[in-house]
Amino acid sequence: MEDKSILKEFAPQIEKTSIKWWVFFLIFFGMAWFGVYGLYTQIADGHIVTGMRDNVVWGVYIVNFIFFMGISYAGALISGVLHLFKTEWRKPIMRISEILTVVSLLIGPTFILFCIGRLDRLHFLMLHPRIQSPITWDVIAISTDIVGCFIFLYLSFIQDFAILRDYKELKLPNWRKKLYKTLALGYVNTPAQEKNIRRVKNVMAAMIIAIAVIVYSVLAWIFGVTLQPGWHSTIFGPYFVIAAVYSGSGILIILMYIFRKAYHLENYITKKHFVNIGIIMLIIAAFYGYFTFSDYLTKWYGSVKADKVLIDKLFTDFYWFFILSNYVGVLIPLIIMGIPKFRTINSITFAAVIAVLGLWLNRYLIIVPTLETPYLPIQDTREAWIHYSPTWVEGALTFGGIGLFACLFMLASKFVPIVSISELTEEDPQEEKYM
Amino acid sequence: MENKEKDDNKSSRRGFLKLGAGLGAAAVASTLGSSLFSLSAAANSETGEKVKVLTTDGQLIEIDKAYIEKSKDTYISRDESHKGIPARKFVMVIDLSKCKNARKCVDACQEGHHLPHDHEWMRLYLLQESANTAPYWFPRPCFHCDNPMCVSVCPVGATYKRSDGIVLIDNERCIGCKFCMTGCPYSVRVFHWKAPSEEAKKEKYSPEKGFPAQEGTVGKCIFCPDMLRKGELPRCAQACPMGVIYFGDLVEDTVTNGTETIKFSDLVRDRGGYRYLESLGTEPSVYYLPPSTRQFPYERGLEGLDENIKDRYKNAIRSNNFSIDVDKSQKTK
């Protein structure tokens, strides 16, 4: 029923685990445990161990939260759009972007939990919800998103599970084979089953796109609805969505690079993929630069005092952050992707790294400087409490998050082929193309 | 909705007056709209000891102590704390012309609410609007807005606005998400970074007292409803040696700083009262009287401060290019 040769090629990826894989896994696992230790310290000693204080009440945690959520939405958007448009070249990278969506969606929301003073009362969000609060919107939106993305991911896994189940030569322990059998849900690739799954996938892809836009806008409104200078901006919803896709396409390129090297996928993930995703990144970079520019221009040009104080702060205390995130982080990817001569796999990946780092800094610039410049100047408070700088605990949890992200990704790549076999072997039926 | 509330207020006040008249204290009761005290229903034999009470039209009258019942230290449960004190709409007026950063309000507040020393509910700012305007001291309690951002954004209803205008926090409901802290444009809210002191822990928690506050939740100035129920002024207003802080009731249109009782509307009209950052539309319940015809030069506010408190104004003084420099004022002292 399917091309056995492809399967043969991918089987070793899930059958054997190299020493190198273990080394990396243990490093990331160690990072995750470092995060757990940080979390333990924070719970045992209270939030005073973080750099957060009465003015800057949210710090790196919220930055990471927005960042990981952004990656996830971008993964969803990219996989959803590519799926709906039935782009032929999408097939080898679909799986990576789907896993990216789900894994970062698991990491992101945990970061917001670290900002919460009373984790023991978390269930109050369900017991006593107030629909007027953007946090409640977020709870609803994110949980919907998690469910939706899981369904989408699972749908795209079912056919692969069936293939793995039917591939008798697979050298795996019995429980793994049984697990595939259960997870395949009795899928045997009859035309009717195939048609059903394709239909559901199309519906889910469309829904995921809508959910992704809504969820990320809701997240932006947590800041947008407040009166704080710098946050109270009508542009925040779309701005956050664009920024999310920007970081997400960057992460996708980085992951493509890593998996291409690690699992020798040179035949599948080619320069074409890097260029195509790179071009998506180029277009988004232009939008993102434009949004950033218009947001700061309107704040800077006028003379509203609170805005002026914020802009002054950005160009003094945060000068290098500002340059790196909003100039370097936009221009380098624009130049590398804009000039065809520069487009090599290595340089595109480099541009992606710059874009991702720039975007993280951009998040930091949205959160911290605004909290440091409230309407009433920060006074009559301990001097050490005025400026925010993250402590080792916040660093530990950030590294922990990255470590866990990598661990989950590595485990997922051992569980199913990192390139979707069913997608690769299957033709897109002409009549179902939407575009 | 607002109108309806006002009507309710009126009728209940009338009821209160009628009750007084029925007790035969007609002469007193008919003029007594007085605010922070309540008439005793049991008209005991007169003690001969007179007490000053203010009336609705802003007059000070004397009545016998027997007619006044200082309500006891009643425990107000979390549920009860959601209801305001009936027929009240509290308001504060801060006279900036008299403030010299004596910080007695801060101390009284800290002590009364068992707050640690780096955790102030009342703050004193040294403000200057622009280079050519005069600097002044600006005490900042919670503004108890009628359109409070903090209440809107709270995901679990841990902070609420009552019928008497007070915004409270229920520390047993608060999950510590800090959203209200970013929501408040006046930086009023503070986080409880530490567990409450042993002394505070001995008492039973009520949102009206604000202690023992729990670690990991949010706190702020609450206008001392526990004092108000006893018929006393909030701690800061009582403590201020300059009489800067007037507190009172919009329904009765009177405010008092403990020594002087004035009609609120007259005071605000005659002295050009205003609300801070009116443009944000939060409708604060705290009014400021501009720092005109000042009784002290603002430099006086830096005298005699503890070194660590003085440090808190270093940046303000530097960034505003005030004529004074902190270290010099230290020497002159």
Ligand code: SF4
């Ligand atoms: S910190 Fe507490 S009071 Fe403030 S919004 Fe969150 S739950 Fe509500």
